[in-house]
Amino acid sequence: MSSSVIDYLATEARLGAQNYAPIGVVLSRGEGVWVWDTDGNRYLDCLSAYSALNQGHCHPKILAAMVEQASRLTLTSRAFHNDQLALFYEEIAALTGSHKVLPMNSGAEAVESAIKSVRKWGYEVKGVPDGQAEIIVCADNFHGRTLGIVGFSTDPETRTHFGPFAPGFRIIPFGDVKALERAITQNTVAFLVEPIQGEAGVIIPPVGYFTEVRQLCTAHNVMLVLDEIQTGLGRTGKLLAEQHEGIEADVTLLGKALSGGFYPVSAVLSNNDVLGTLRPGQHGSTFGGNPLACAVARAAMRVLVEEGMIENAATQGARFLQGLKDIRANTIRDVRGRGLMLAVELHPEAGRARRYCEALQAKGILAKDTHEHTIRIAPPLVITSDQVDWALEQFATTLTLDFS
Structure with missing residues (x-):
């Protein structure tokens, strides 16, 4: 983590109300399904600002x-x-x-x-x-x-x-x-x-x-x-x-x-x-x-x-959901979703979902935990098949990790 990122986080902690617990990344730019942090690292946004960015960043x-x-x-x-x-x-x-x-x-x-x-x-x-x-x-x-x-x-x-x-x-x-x-x-x-x-x-x-x-x-x-x-x-x-x-x-x-x-x-x-x-x-x-x-x-x-985003959400959502279901990992308790509104629920003994979200960040994926043991996945509706497949590769390797 660069000194500039540490400075941003320290200033937020010093001056801001502590009513959120964000993932430790400071974003500065977005385009389509991608966002970049202040150090130039690129991530696939799998939260879409809680579905506010269905059309992608900066359409x-x-x-x-x-x-x-x-x-x-x-x-x-x-x-x-x-x-x-x-x-x-x-x-x-x-x-x-x-x-x-x-x-x-x-x-x-x-x-x-x-x-x-x-x-x-x-x-x-x-x-x-x-x-x-x-x-x-x-x-x-x-x-x-x-x-x-x-x-x-x-x-x-x-x-x-x-x-x-x-x-x-x-x-x-x-x-x-x-x-x-x-x-x-x-x-x-x-x-x-x-x-x-x-x-x-x-x-x-x-x-x-x-x-x-x-x-x-x-x-x-x-x-x-x-x-x-x-x-x-x-x-x-x-x-x-x-x-x-x-x-x-x-x-x-x-x-x-x-x-x-x-x-x-x-x-x-x-x-x-x-x-x-x-x-x-x-x-x-x-x-x-x-x-x-x-x-x-x-x-x-x-x-x-x-631009056919609604139809694309149905197509890519089905692809993403099936891909998540195909992952064989002892950490996974359930996979569910409709369209591009998806979730992976982990077994409690697998550890908190936050750790897996942080591991995904290191692989270029930004997702967010909810209720301790669930990872929500909601990329922009402009995501492509190739991007879904790449994301699934990152999830597959991450969900086999043991943070218990």
């Missing part, structure tokens, strides 16, 4: 749209109209089949906005008594880190010493339809759930789960809110992960790759009933729907479709 067409718009108009606030917002609405609605769009900035803001909106819908449309609305969520969920969201997390790391928390949430096991049915009451306004639990370790529900979930929510007039902030925009080999079971959510949350990694952009997509209850002054954001964000998001969506 030239998104960059061009950002530069062009930044030279014209960046921010108006929603006190005035701008010439990018309506176009963004049209294009995202056409792409996803949505009826209403609420633009925000971060994924957590989209989740908070959805919570507010479904509660309002519950009181004004469904007729739930004021103050009694309930939202069902799943254990091991990850929807963000705001105070409202961590209140219904089951991860002690995100909750401890941050309370008191707001009521109004029921927690059930993920992938259990019967548990959902038992939890629904006359005051239930929504079921908020990830199609695949990413932070929990790429946990995929049983086949047919969301088909039954959709039927239950429809039967009980409960809004199905799918948090597609990580799974959406091609990550799983479909535009939206819901398409793997041919269902449609009432409310869909997008973020991360909605800007291709250039700018914080998120959106709540809904039917008319839910977002139709909002009136001027009841919800907003200074930067939400700003012209720079809209121009960037329009370009980010366009390249996903025009």
Whole structure:
């Protein structure tokens, strides 16, 4: 590790809040699937900023749209109209089949906005008594880190010493339809759930789960809110992960790759009933729907479709998944994934996944551990077959190491 890297890390440790534990690499440049550190070493990015970089690092067409718009108009606030917002609405609605769009900035803001909106819908449309609305969520969920969201997390790391928390949430096991049915009451306004639990370790529900979930929510007039902030925009080999079971959510949350990694952009997509209850002054954001964000998001969506990235995610994801399953290593407990959202879970006795991520770094692969024994793998959707095969070689040699 060079002295300059040590200086960067020391300065971060001295001045920054210690709320992250990054891998010990300092990155300075990115292009496509590759990133370079300050010493000039090249790595294959297998995290994609938690799926915010589906289109790859510094995609030239998104960059061009950002530069062009930044030279014209960046921010108006929603006190005035701008010439990018309506176009963004049209294009995202056409792409996803949505009826209403609420633009925000971060994924957590989209989740908070959805919570507010479904509660309002519950009181004004469904007729739930004021103050009694309930939202069902799943254990091991990850929807963000705001105070409202961590209140219904089951991860002690995100909750401890941050309370008191707001009521109004029921927690059930993920992938259990019967548990959902038992939890629904006359005051239930929504079921908020990830199609695949990413932070929990790429946990995929049983086949047919969301088909039954959709039927239950429809039967009980409960809004199905799918948090597609990580799974959406091609990550799983479909535009939206819901398409793997041919269902449609009432409310869909997008973020991360909605800007291709250039700018914080998120959106709540809904039917008319839910977002139709909002009136001027009841919800907003200074930067939400700003012209720079809209121009960037329009370009980010366009390249996903025009350059076949979604189809490539399906093809290369299947190749990557099979290659990981073919690795014969006593360290591996399970391999799972959908599209380019993959995970290798290690046996606890193999040691912590962090050690394997550090060993992968030495071989030119950047991946990240989660929940101690799982390695998440999520490269940009522009990855090629040759790059997948090279990555598999590095994983094969690394996963045979013994750090126990």
